């Protein structure tokens with residue numbers, strides 16, 4: 001039987017394991033990317049690995065998340081990343097050059113390559129046919145140090161796209177539609193592979209929008225074939241030599257199939273507070289809005305912003321609305337200025353922000369109390385925008401632009417058909433904000449005073465007894481665990497400082513309870529840790545003494561981050577047992593090391609009720625070792641010592 005595209009790329013990169021879903025594999029990593037908010041930890045960990053140069057073919061360090069520089073902290077982080085990049089042979093994309101995923105798509109991503117990124121939206125490069133996976137920082141550091149990545153072989157779900165989108169429906173509406181069908185946990189353990197006649201009508205940036213939000217499905221990644229559209233895109237980027245044609249084999253097998261008729265897609269919106277809470281825009285028409293934000297790694301390509309400019313040209317932003325636009329890259333912004341679209345945006349009253357993540361990660365532009373914000377972004381978790389009482393809807397640039405004029409959610413179906421005429425792409429390349437390793441050589445890594453060492457766990461003891469310091473429900477996001485935004489992002493390299501804010505929106509007493517009880521356990525519902533790849537959501541609980549999270553299920557990247565930190569990710573064998581544990585109950589796991597070594601069943605006792613609770617540790621043999629050693633850093637050291645002994 002033929003192989004699907006995912007299997008073909010994995011086979012090509014396979015170091016150990018087989019293509020059987022659910023089994024542990026190790027693959028060769030061609031390239032990595034980091035961004036500043038996860039990057040400082042990644043590079044502190046890379047330094048701890050004591051290598052000379054990275055082993056990948058290409059590694060790029062971006063600065064795009066935190067650029068406000070409200071104090072020295074942030075600028076110090078940037079300088080640290082620049083110097084560490086110079087030391088280890090990593091490209092450095094300077095602040096202002098754009099959002100990592102947009103710039104990577106334009107300048108670096110290659111069909112058939114593997115890419116590991118310390119950001120959950122790394123799969124954006126699946127739009128160009130890369131196998132691009134988001135991971136925790138430590139896994140990315142390991143990939144740079146060894147050129148390898150260990151993961152579970154995913155299932156492959158085939159999304160067959162039929163027909164052609166009918167304006168005003170867009171790629172964003174396609175992925176919102178899929179999210180509505182499959183939900184935020186529908187993709188865990190899976191790769192979404194897009195095929196079908198409809199694919200050939202989608203440009204690479206449109207494919208990238210769809211692949212980008214596969215992260216919201218919880219997927220390992222999403223991938224499109226590499227075809228004439230890919231070649232067209234690479235030619236515009238002056239990179240036709242990077243083109244290879246890539247399709248699944250004839251008769252390739254898939255674990256699941258979902259067919260989507262593109263001609264039936266209508267404008268969609270994800271309603272507060274989850275990307276899968278999706279409704280057609282027509283059902284929301286008339287909802288008053290106070291803010292519109294266009295940009296992010298999902299929707300800030302040249303075409304996205306030209307469409308917004310066409311709709312806004314000669315119009316005025318509604319008096320009750322603040323319209324902000326953050327272009328995806330310097331390339332996009334320059335092209336907007338060359339074509340005149342930038343003038344149309346400025347003239348209508350849009351506030352033009354610098355090229356970066358900006359409001360998407362709460363770096364400014366928090367809406368007012370109870371504000372209603374329409375965003376072309378990918379996440380609308382409660383409070384992520386910086387205002388807890390605000391309501392955020394996720395939409396296409398077309399829906400966002402027309403709604404900004406009327407001050408209420410407006411279906412773009414009423415726009416004149418001429419608006420949707422083909423957008424002429426401009427070929428413009430200028431890499432002067434990317435420092436190549438040879439132009440940035442240094443042996444001196446500069447670390448400002450805000451950069452503190454990362455916490456390291458202890459090897460497991462024979463028995464583990466702790467109180468439950470927090471009990472939460474389903475779909476807890478990493479934004480709940482370790483909030484971000486303008487106030488906290490400057491401290492991404494300072495775990496002790498961040499620890500005061502862990503779970504601050506859920507239970508402000510959490511840090512205090514951890515301190516008073518000598519750490520503890522967290523109990524949670526389904527899909528614990530969904531959302532971002534931020535390792536801080538594991539490192540900060542580690543710092544506070546959290547030993548285990550007992551949940552109904554986990555999101556992929558967060559589970560890996562817990563394991564790398566030496567925190568046990570335990571699953572209830574019987575989900576109803578969730579009800580048998582209360583906050584401050586004392587849970588005892590006797591002979592834990594023996595239990596881990598002898599299988600995947602773990603018996604625990606709730607000492608308050610005397611009841612036994614059956615748990616499961618769903619991890620690979622390698623991950624068991626990491627947990628027994630108390631996290632990846634200890635595990636790595638132990639192996640190094642064994643080798644040298």
Ligand code: MIC
Pocket residue numbers: 037038065118119120121361484531532533534
């Ligand atoms: C996000 O969109 O949540 C982020 C900010 O890009 C994160 C990374 C981070 O927390 O630094 C992500 O998606 O991985």
Ligand code: SF4
Pocket residue numbers: 065099119121296297298356357360361377378
């Ligand atoms: Fe940046 Fe937002 Fe994309 Fe995360 S989702 S990488 S914050 S633009």
